[in-house]
Structures are given as C-alpha cells and as structure tokens.
Amino acid sequence: MRFAISDGNAGLRQPGIILRVDGKSVGKPGFFGLDKRDDFPPRLLRKLYGEVNADGLRDHITAGWDAPVENSELLMAVEAYVQPILQQAFEQQYRRDMQLAQARLQKAIQTRLAELPEHKRQFADRAIRKVLDKYYGEPDSKVEPIVFVLLEALERSDYRLLLEHIADSRPRDVAAIAEGLNDFGLAEMAYLVEQASARSMFLDQLEQLALNTATSEAIMHKALERNLWVFGPEFSLFSTNITLKRQIEEYLQKKYVGNKADQRPDLLLNQNLNGEYLLIEFKRPSHSLNHDDYIQAIAYRHDLGKHISATIRVLLIGGRRSPDFPQINREPDVNVAVFDQLIATARNQLQWLLRDKTGIAPT
Structure with a gap:
C-alpha cells in the first residue's frame, strides 16, 4: 500500500486510492469507506492519492474488471485494514490545523461561551469540534455563522432560528436543507443536555422527599x-x-x-x-x-x-x-x-x- 496526502490548498483533479489486483487497476479510485463516514471532512478526501495492491481479490472482481464484487467479505476485510491507516495519517497531518481553527473561533466567541452554564460549555466545545471537522477547509465566513446559530440555540433553548433557516431554504436547495437539519440536530442535543440537567435536579429533590418519613x-x-x-x-x-x-x-x-x-x-x-x-x-x-x-x-x-x-x-x-x-x-x-x-x-x-x-x- 502506497499513498500520500497533498498539502496544497486546492484538491486533486482525480483523488482517491487505486485498487490493483495482479498489477491491473480495478475501477475508479476510491476511499475505502472514508467517504461514507459522517465525521470525516469531505474536503480532505480531495487531497488523498495512492494505490493498494490486493492480489487476493482476484476471484472477487467483476468480469470486466470494472469493480469488486458487491458485498465481498474479503473486500470488507481490506477496507477494515486500510481505513484506519488512512484516518491516522489524516489525523497526524491535519489535527493541528483543526486545533488552531478551533482556537481562533473560540477567541471570537469567548465571551458568549463564558456566559454559558458549565454543562452547556462542555457541549458547545464538543459541537464546535464537530462543525470544524465537517467544514474543514471552508472559509471562516462560512463556518462562523453555523457556530453562532448553534450558540444561539444553546443560549435561548429554542429552535426558532433553526426552523427559520430550514424554512427559508428553497425546496430544491438540498444542501441548504440538509445543513439546516444538521444544525437542528445539534440544537436538539443542546436541549437534551439542558433537559437532563433539570431532570437530574428534579431527581435530587424527589429523593429528599422519599427520604423524609413525614x-x-x-x-x-x-x-x-x-x-x-x-x-x-x-x-x-x-x-x-x-x-x-x-x-x-x-x-x-x-x-x-x-x-x-x-x-x-x-x-x-x-x-x-x-x-x-x-x-x-x-x-x-x-x-x-x-x-x-x-x-x-x-x-x-x-x-x-x-x-x-x-x-x-x-x-x-x-x-x-x-x-x-x-x-x-x-x-x-x-x-x-x-x-x-x-x-x-x-x-x-x-x-x-x-x-x-x-x-x-x-x-
């Protein structure tokens, strides 16, 4: 297996890992499952290139050598081997960039974060990391509004802004709708954290009542x-x-x-x-x-x-x-x-x- 990750700003014209069997390339370059992961930034995939030799798959290739046989267990085993290697390489090369981006963003929203309760700050840090991972490589002008919408939901504990964001999207604007629904999911989790905190306090009080013999x-x-x-x-x-x-x-x-x-x-x-x-x-x-x-x-x-x-x-x-x-x-x-x-x-x-x-x- 040989691969490299481009450090250029622009993506490659034809990114991906070529699968070779008996020296022949099989189908188009792919990403061995990384492209199906929700937690992996799509923009990073455009920087990956290389090849994997897997001669053991010769009986698992279609007649025209267009692609591996669908649902091949041996191919799944190859993916399970290759994917963590690729992910670790990306982590080493780009995690520092992620951390710097998060530091810049947190500096811009430090005051708002400080005003949140402790349990909400924990959730905010986690949610911001997810946003940065998802939108890696995007300009700050695109990422910051998403984070601000998230903070708005955390501060207000309602979904009004997110619902408006979804409602304003045109029916054909699938990307905008999907982005709005994703943000709604983040706010839903924020509400869940707040509700759990309130319920935990309720159980504390209920326990005091149960312990009182009167x-x-x-x-x-x-x-x-x-x-x-x-x-x-x-x-x-x-x-x-x-x-x-x-x-x-x-x-x-x-x-x-x-x-x-x-x-x-x-x-x-x-x-x-x-x-x-x-x-x-x-x-x-x-x-x-x-x-x-x-x-x-x-x-x-x-x-x-x-x-x-x-x-x-x-x-x-x-x-x-x-x-x-x-x-x-x-x-x-x-x-x-x-x-x-x-x-x-x-x-x-x-x-x-x-x-x-x-x-x-x-x-």
Missing part, C-alpha cells in the same frame, strides 16, 4: 403526576386529563364515604395514545407494600373496569416491599416499584441517554 402519599402524587418519565420510557406516553381525574374522583367519592373517608387511597388514572389506561396508587415512602395493598390495587382495577372497556395497567409504588407481597401468580399488567430503586433507575437511564446521544454524562 412525606405523604399526596405529596408524592403531586410531585410525580406530570413527571411519569421517572417510571421509565414506556410510561412517558401516559398522561392524565380533566375527564380521567373526574372518573377517579367520582369513583372515590362513591366508595369512600362516611367512616371510610379516612381510608381513601391516592390514585392517578392516565391514558396513552393507544387508548390503554394506567392506574397508579401512591403509598407513603415510609410504607412497606404488602399483600393487602396488592389485593386492594387490583380491586380498584376491577371496579374501574366496569366503566372502562380498554386495558388498565396497574402500578403500585411505595417505600419498600414486605415479605408477603406476591412475587409470582400476580394478575397480568400489575407492576410494583419502590422509590429508592425508581429514582436510581431513572438516574441511570438519564446518564445512558446523554452518553448515547452526546457523549456527555450529567454532573
């Missing part, structure tokens, strides 16, 4: 009623409304009157877009869920089922489980949660989501 069912109900994401992604699509609240209120008023009024449970009825219902019963964080709680929860479902024809899932939540709480042979669609585990799981999911989408974990 916290009642009603307090936990109020805290979680509009924050069902805490229970997991599958519960995020459920929400309550005036009609559902009225149904629960009418049911409880009929069932818990007179001497039973002080036994009134704390129930929340939700519904998702598929028409499924979720009935949540809150117990105090100091309460241990027992067999009687289970029997009571499914009894609520049976009573409500007389007026609701759709599936009703049950979620029972308290401070811990008693030994007599049924582990098996439960009715279908009955889930149980304890506050400590619930909060810990929500934190883990939040951290996983941030690492997966942005590579940043919440502080």
